[in-house]
Amino acid sequence: MAQAALDAVVAAFEARIASQDARIAELKARLNRSSSNSSRPSSSDPLHPRPALPCKPSGRQRGGGPGPRRxxxxxxxxxxVVHVKGFHPTLQVRLMRRS
Structure with a gap:
């Protein structure tokens, strides 16, 4: 390609980048609007903005201690084994129903 053709391509890309930069700036300005800096009503603001964390995380896991021994x-x-005692659940249920 000739130098003139390359210069034309570069100029076209620079113009495109400039128009995209302007569009990005416009979209960022629209995104940052709220009722305090535009004509929008306050009911269009988010209900509860996310609160900032009160302190820096320490790295410890959440929760209590390990608990008592088993x-x-x-x-x-x-x-x-010296002695084995038998257990019959059906017999236990029958005896409980009688009383």
Whole structure:
């Protein structure tokens, strides 16, 4: 391509960039409007703007401590078991219904 053609392409791109910059500035101005700096009614403002965080996060996790120790029954080996007591849930239910 000749130098004149390249200069024309560059000039066209510069004009396009300038028009896009103007459009971006116009859109940013429209985006920042509220009832205090335009003719919009106050009812068009957002209800509750998001509050700023009161302090810088410390990195700790939220929530309480680990809690109390568990009280579980210990599991014995089969050769350590001395006595096995049977449990029959159906018999227990029948006895409870009678009383």
């Amino acid at each position: 009280h579980d029954r210990i599991q014995l080996d089969p050769d350590e």
